[in-house]
Amino acid sequence: MAKRFGGRFSPQPRLDGTDPRAPARPAPGEFRHPLESRTRWVTIMAIPFLISAFWQDPNGLALHLIAFGAVASGMWMTREGLQAEAAYDARRVARRPAIPRKLFGGILTGLGLAIGSYVPGAEAGAGVIGFAGAMLHWLAFGTDPMRDKGMEGIDGYQQDRAQRIVAEGEAHLKAMQDAILRTGDRRLEARVGMFAATARELFSHVEENPDTISAVRRYLSVYLQGARDATVKFADLYVQTRDQRARQDYETLLTDLETEFAARSARLLEGGRTDLDIEISVLRDRLVREGVRPAPTPPAEPAELQRPMTLDDLLIPRESEKPRR
Incomplete structure (x- = not known):
């Protein structure tokens, strides 16, 4: 039976009905050098x-x-x-x-x-x-890279720990993608690939900010391990029975996991933005205290707000609001 193929550069939408997205981080073994x-x-x-x-x-x-x-x-x-x-x-x-x-x-x-x-x-x-x-x-x-990149202010121990946990997560994703190949279904393979892309986006945040590993460790270990076990069991069942209800439940599970991983990545970005705002605010206050930067002047209040407003102000129209004859 003929199968329809789709991809990032195909004119038609992807088979699962979602918009194609490029993975934020290539999988290990997919890095290719032009030389x-x-x-x-x-x-x-x-x-x-x-x-x-x-x-x-x-x-x-x-x-x-x-x-x-x-x-x-x-x-x-x-x-x-x-x-x-x-x-x-x-x-x-x-x-x-x-x-x-x-x-x-x-x-x-x-x-x-x-x-x-x-x-x-x-x-x-x-x-x-x-x-x-x-x-x-x-x-x-050419020559090999001889210096670290972007490691200023990053704890080396935390970085090594994050790399080990990310490597475990990559192993779980690889096991999921290998297991789903047994079904021979391109839509399921694409669906697992989309979830892997979302998970690798979280991996990128963890590698760039190793201090956040404690907040997302269960996502990279417990949740991914559970997704791997569920994928293996689903593949074994689906190959034998082609149960559509099991397929629907599995796709719903992937959707829930993908939503949660994307939300966690967004929260990490928001947390980094909050930390940046705090650092900028503290530095500005210090510059003001040391006289390097003038203190900001508060905005002037309107004249009608400089005294308490009474009931007559609401009932009696002002001169500028009286109708002209």
């Missing part, structure tokens, strides 16, 4: 080392195999570094990668080229080729 495809081509160009190894003497065989392995390992490290850089660039608050993968990838690539071009008696030439390959790697792929 990532270059690593594949470099690995392919190192294949002659692998092929020519079988026409060499034992020493040449070992050297060529090691050369190909070094270049392939360097490109694997470089690809991992590019993915880490893409994740670093996608977040407003991020730590620098713990391991400079692109740096190690460049060293391995240069080492592989030097070993592959080694000829007895011409060690200097092999060293020049290896150094040139490492420099070309640096020019082609």
